[in-house]
Amino acid sequence: MDSEKEFLQKYNMDDYERPSVTSDIIAFTIKFTEEDSYRHNPDGALQILLIKRKGYPFKDHWALPGGFLQSNETIEECAYREVFEETGVKPASLMLTGIYSDPNRDPRGWIISNAFATILSDKDINATAGDDASEALWFNIAFNCDTDNTYTLTLTHDDIVITATLKEKETKFGKTDFVIQNSGELAFDHAKIIATALTVLRSSAEKFELIFDFLPEKFTLSALQQVQETIMNISVLSANFRRKISSLVQETDEYTTGAGHRPAKLFTKKHL
Amino acid sequence: MDSEKEFLQKYNMDDYERPSVTSDIIAFTIKFTEEDSYRHNPDGALQILLIKRKGYPFKDHWALPGGFLQSNETIEECAYREVFEETGVKPASLMLTGIYSDPNRDPRGWIISNAFATILSDKDINATAGDDASEALWFNIAFNCDTDNTYTLTLTHDDIVITATLKEKETKFGKTDFVIQNSGELAFDHAKIIATALTVLRSSAEKFELIFDFLPEKFTLSALQQVQETIMNISVLSANFRRKISSLVQETDEYTTGAGHRPAKLFTKKHL
DNA sequence: CAAATAGTGTCTCTAAGACAATATCAC
DNA sequence: GTGATATTGTCTTAGAGACACTATTTG
Numbered sequence: 001m002d003s004e005k006e007f008l009q010k011y012n013m014d015d016y017e018r019p020s021v022t023s024d025i026i027a028f029t030i031k032f033t034e035e036d037s038y039r040h041n042p043d044g045a046l047q048i049l050l051i052k053r054k055g056y057p058f059k060d061h062w063a064l065p066g067g068f069l070q071s072n073e074t075i076e077e078c079a080y081r082e083v084f085e086e087t088g089v090k091p092a093s094l095m096l097t098g099i100y101s102d103p104n105r106d107p108r109g110w111i112i113s114n115a116f117a118t119i120l121s122d123k124d125i126n127a128t129a130g131d132d133a134s135e136a137l138w139f140n141i142a143f144n145c146d147t148d149n150t151y152t153l154t155l156t157h158d159d160i161v162i163t164a165t166l167k168e169k170e171t172k173f174g175k176t177d178f179v180i181q182n183s184g185e186l187a188f189d190h191a192k193i194i195a196t197a198l199t200v201l202r203s204s205a206e207k208f209e210l211i212f213d214f215l216p217e218k219f220t221l222s223a224l225q226q227v228q229e230t231i232m233n234i235s236v237l238s239a240n241f242r243r244k245i246s247s248l249v250q251e252t253d254e255y256t257t258g259a260g261h262r263p264a265k266l267f268t269k270k271h272l
Numbered sequence: 273m274d275s276e277k278e279f280l281q282k283y284n285m286d287d288y289e290r291p292s293v294t295s296d297i298i299a300f301t302i303k304f305t306e307e308d309s310y311r312h313n314p315d316g317a318l319q320i321l322l323i324k325r326k327g328y329p330f331k332d333h334w335a336l337p338g339g340f341l342q343s344n345e346t347i348e349e350c351a352y353r354e355v356f357e358e359t360g361v362k363p364a365s366l367m368l369t370g371i372y373s374d375p376n377r378d379p380r381g382w383i384i385s386n387a388f389a390t391i392l393s394d395k396d397i398n399a400t401a402g403d404d405a406s407e408a409l410w411f412n413i414a415f416n417c418d419t420d421n422t423y424t425l426t427l428t429h430d431d432i433v434i435t436a437t438l439k440e441k442e443t444k445f446g447k448t449d450f451v452i453q454n455s456g457e458l459a460f461d462h463a464k465i466i467a468t469a470l471t472v473l474r475s476s477a478e479k480f481e482l483i484f485d486f487l488p489e490k491f492t493l494s495a496l497q498q499v500q501e502t503i504m505n506i507s508v509l510s511a512n513f514r515r516k517i518s519s520l521v522q523e524t525d526e527y528t529t530g531a532g533h534r535p536a537k538l539f540t541k542k543h544l
Numbered sequence: 545c546a547a548a549t550a551g552t553g554t555c556t557c558t559a560a561g562a563c564a565a566t567a568t569c570a571c
Numbered sequence: 572g573t574g575a576t577a578t579t580g581t582c583t584t585a586g587a588g589a590c591a592c593t594a595t596t597t598g
Binding site: 037039040041220221222238239242259260261262263264265 | 547548549550551552553
C-alpha cells in the first residue's frame with residue numbers, strides 16, 4: 001500500500017481529458033439620458049457590454065467579454081479580472097447565472113463557460129476593447145415575450161441592431177433556460193447566456209437585491225425606483241415603492257439641487 | 273488573413289493550461305421512520321449520501337459522490353450519471369449550488385468542482401459504493417447556528433459521527449457561503465459545499481420549490497408538510513400550510529388506509 | 545404661477561398566522 | 572369510546588396596491 005505522499009507523486013493529471021474553462025461577463029448598467037425639458041428627471045435604459053470579435057471563430061460577431069481561467073485564480077477572481085480589464089471598474093458583486101458546458105458550444109474545442117452577471121453604475125464606466133476585440137460598446141436591451149414561449153432579444157447601439165430569438169426551455173429557482181432559435185450577430189451561445197442572465201437579474205430586482213449596485217453611494221428614491229422599473233419593465237406607484245424600500249435604505253441629510261422641481265433627499269443603502 | 277477553417281486547424285488547445293472538472297453530488301432524502309405507537313405518523317429526518325474514500329488523498333475520509341467530466345457530456349449530464357451510478361435513481365432535477373475553483377482545494381492538482389444538489393424519494397434508493405469508495409451511507413443531518421455566525425454541521429449514521437464547524441462568509445440570493453474552520457472527517461472542502469447546499473435547499477423549500485421531489489407521485493398533505501418542516505427546521509399550523517399549498521397541488525380520489533386514524537386524501541403536484 | 549417631482553396619509557383587499565371546531569378511522 | 576390525524580372555518584393583523592393630497596423648487 002502506497003503512502004499518501006507516494007500516491008500524489010505518481011498521480012498524473014494527464015490521465016484524464018480536461019476542458020478549457022472561461023469566465024464570461026454579462027455586465028449590466030443603466031444609462032440615464034437627459035430629456036427634452038429641463039424639468040424632467042432623466043430616463044433609464046438597461047444596457048449590456050459587448051465586444052466585437054477581432055479573430056476567428058465568429059470574427060466580427062458580437063460577444064460577451066471574458067477570458068480563460070488561469071491556474072492561480074478562482075473563477076470569481078477570473079471574472080473580476082475580466083471586468084476590470086474591460087471597464088476599469090472593480091464591481092461590487094458578481095452573480096453566477098449559469099454554466100455552459102455543451103461539448104460542441106465552441107468550434108475551437110472543449111470549452112466550458114462560467115457566466116457571471118455584474119452590475120456597474122453608469123458613472124465611471126470606461127469600456128475599452130481588449131486584445132481580442134476590435135470594439136467594446138454598450139448596447140440597449142429589449143427582451144420581450146412574443147407568443148408561445150418565444151422571446152426576442154434586441155440589442156441596439158446607435159444604428160447597430162442585433163436581434164436574436166429564443167425559446168423558453170424551463171424555469172427553476174427564478175432562472176429561465178432558453179434554446180436558441182436564431183443568434184443574429186451574437187457569437188457562440190451568448191444569446192442564451194444573455195437571456196438567462198436577464199431573467200436572473202429580473203428575479204433579483206423583484207426582491208430588491210442588487211438594484212443598489214446600479215447607483216452611486218448616495219441616491220434618490222426616485223432613481224432607485226427608476227432602476228427597478230427599468231429592469232422589471234413595469235411601473236409602480238412611488239408611494240408604495242417608498243413604503244416597501246424604506247427598511248432597506250438609510251436617509252442622509254443631503255439633498256439634490258437645481259432640478260427645476262422640489263429637491264429630493266439622498267439615501268444610502270442600509271447595511272444589515 | 274486566414275480563413276476560419278485554417279484558423280481552427282491551427283488552433284491548439286494545449287496553448288493554455290487546463291483544469292480537471294468534476295461534478296459533485298449533494299444527494300438529499302428524507303427518511304421516514306416508524307414511531308412507537310401504531311397510531312403515529314412517521315417522523316422525517318433529512319439525510320445526505322456520503323462515500324468513504326478508498327484511496328488517497330483523504331483515504332478513509334467521507335466525501336460527496338462525484339466524478340470527472342467527460343468530453344462527450346455537459347456537467348449536468350455528468351451529474352445525472354454520477355447520481356445514477358451511486359444510487360440507481362434518475363433524479364427529477366438537479367440544482368447547481370456552487371462552483372469550487374480554489375486552485376489549492378485538491379492536493380492532486382487543479383480540479384474544479386461543480387456542486388449539484390439533488391433530491392430523492394426515500395423509496396427505491398439503493399446506495400452502492402462505486403469504484404473509488406469502500407462504503408456509501410446515508411447520514412442524518414444537523415446544521416445549527418451557534419453564536420456569532422458560527423455553524424456546526426453534524427452528520428451521523430448509527431455510531432459514525434462527523435462534526436464540522438464553519439463560519440458564515442456572505443449571503444446572497446438565498447445562498448450562504450462559508451469558510452471551513454474544521455472539516456472533521458470530511459474530505460477536501462466538502463464541508464462547506466454541504467453547508468452551502470443546505471442553505472440553498474432551505475431557501476428553495478421556503479418557496480415550496482422542489483419539496484415535491486422528496487415524495488412519491490402521490491402523497492398526503494401531512495407528508496408534504498413534514499418535508500417542509502424537516503428541511504426548514506420549523507413547525508407550522510397544518511390549516512395554514514394547506515391554504516398556502518392548495519394552489520400547487522391537485523387532489524386525487526384516493527385515500528390512505530390502515531393508519532389507525534382518519535384516512536388522508538392523496539394529492540399530486542399540479543403541473544403549471 | 546406653472547410644471548414637474550418629492551413626500552405623506554388613508555382606504556381597500558388579500559394573504560398569513562392563530563385558533564377553534566368538526567370528521568373519520570383502527571383498535 | 573379513545574387516541575390519533577384530517578379537514579374546514581373564522582378572527583385578527585400585516586402588507587400590497589390604488590389614490591388623493593400636500594410640499595417644494597426653478598424658470
